[in-house]
Amino acid sequence: MSIRKDDIAGIGSQFAINGIFVEGEEVQSGHINTTYLATYRNEDGETRRYIFQRINENVFSQPLVVMKNIERVTNHINRKVFRKKRDFGGQTLNLYPGKDGRNCIVGVFGGIWRCYNYIEGCRTYDVVENTRQAYQAAKAFGAFQDLVSDLPIEKVEVTIPGFHDTPRRYARLIAAMKSDACDRVKDVQKEIDFITSRESIVGVLVDHLAAGRLIERVTHNDTKLNNVMIDEQTDEAVCVIDLDTVMPGLALYDFGDLIRGATSPVAEDEPDTSKVEMRLPMFEAIVEGYLETAASFLTPLEIDLLPFSAKLISLETGIRFLTDYLEGDKYFRIHRDNHNLDRCKTQLALVKSIEDQEDKMLNFVKKWHRA
Structure with a gap:
């Protein structure tokens, strides 16, 4: 409107x-x-x-x-x-x-x-241009989690039930495939095969939560780079914005979503998936920035699962984009034909890039943690 x-x-x-x-x-x-x-x-x-x-x-x-x-x-x-006086540059939302x-x-x-x-004198970025921006954004989101770490979780209500319930997202995709309301399944079999071949990982984090190995915290739940205001002169993070999805969740979801959005050199709707990659230097900068402000309250298991969370959230987001495409583009705003399909393809390409570098990611996190 x-x-x-x-x-x-x-x-x-x-x-x-x-x-x-x-x-x-x-x-x-x-x-x-x-x-x-x-x-x-x-x-x-x-x-x-x-x-x-x-x-x-x-x-x-x-x-x-x-x-x-x-x-x-x-x-x-x-x-x-x-x-x-723990803000970035004196401004808050x-x-x-x-x-x-x-x-x-x-x-x-x-x-x-x-x-x-x-927030004056600042801008947001859809794509990280340098490791300093990646570091600053991660530091800001880690600081956000730290600042709300003493806010009782019962004070914040769930606004989107099952928001990062990956098995639930996967089940909805399967239902959308079966109903095929828009006659689009025939055009996306490659994407469907990619996702269904990774069914075994979709429940890892919710299973840890159910078993008590992970705990819920007050989390942002939409930690894209463009939800951090960056000072135009210094490239330092000023303020975290877009708090619509603040609610109980896992810290790993926030970290994984940040990796998903900040490590690729192209926007999330880039039609040419050959340009998509998880840039390891960006990942390392994000780990350093995030753990600088978040390590004090994270558990060892949460830190160990940081690389996995990046893969899972990228897969989950691809699932969501593909589901919306199959259901007729009802959730995400689109600006061209096949927009949600392009978004899905980009996420799946990112998953593959993460998988190809997962050992290096794990080694870096372990090295940082030991230090």
């Missing part, structure tokens, strides 16, 4: 923002929510920008619970940052309340909207 400039101003009028609306535009990023950037001028003539975001209720069936989680996590982090004091506004333009501060 695209809206007019006047409508953006109307949305902003519902929030406790100091200033007069100047301009607004849609931000073309992300697969899920609709986002607008709005500029305001205060009485001193200073301009400040804000993010207005409409929550996709087709994806988040409990949007008010999502907002409650975000409010609790941002408040918890901001209190600790203020007290301990803040929710601006509606004029009624709530953490979002309901019913405007038929949706649920929230307002964040815009």
Whole structure:
């Protein structure tokens, strides 16, 4: 849904923002929510920008619970940052309340909207350009997990049941294959064969969790590079963003998703899979950055499973993209024909690259851990 400039101003009028609306535009990023950037001028003539975001209720069936989680996590982090000065560059993500004091506004333009501060002087990257960025992003996500490590897990609710339940994701793919609602199975047999030949690994982490060998923590659950604001001048991480999927989960899911998104030299929808690879120097930088801030609370088993988590989450993401393609592209936003299929192929190529280098990855983690 695209809206007019006047409508953006109307949305902003519902929030406790100091200033007069100047301009607004849609931000073309992300697969899920609709986002607008709005500029305001205060009485001193200073301009400040804000993010207005409409929550996709087709994806988040409990949007008010999502907002409650975000409010609790941002408040918890901001209190600790203020007290301990542990932020990256002095900026954190803040929710601006509606004029009624709530953490979002309901019913405007038929949706649920929230307002964040815009982090100035920063940008996000879809593809890691150097090992410094990889290190900084990993350090930021490790610090995020550390900052919420003392937030009682019962304070954060599950918003997407089974989000990283890989066996459940696999079962849904099998169901989509059998129903073949869009008559697409015949075109993706190679991808299906690749995934089904790795069925034996899909339950490894959930089995460890069920057996009590892994524990649930408050986790981000969407640790892509483009969810870290990077300072344009220093290449240092400033702030972790996109907290919609913050909920109980495994730290390994966060790490694995970061490797999935940050080690390949191309975007996740690159049509030419020959360009896809898991760059070992990027992996090593991520391990160093992540463990610098996260090693203090991780268990030895979690550290040992870091390389495996990268393979599993890449496979799981490929499963999700292929499932959505077979079901008619209902979940992820697409911008061209076969977009989700291209995304799937990229993930599976990454899985293969990880498998080819898994011994080297394991050796590096063991070497770092011993040090």
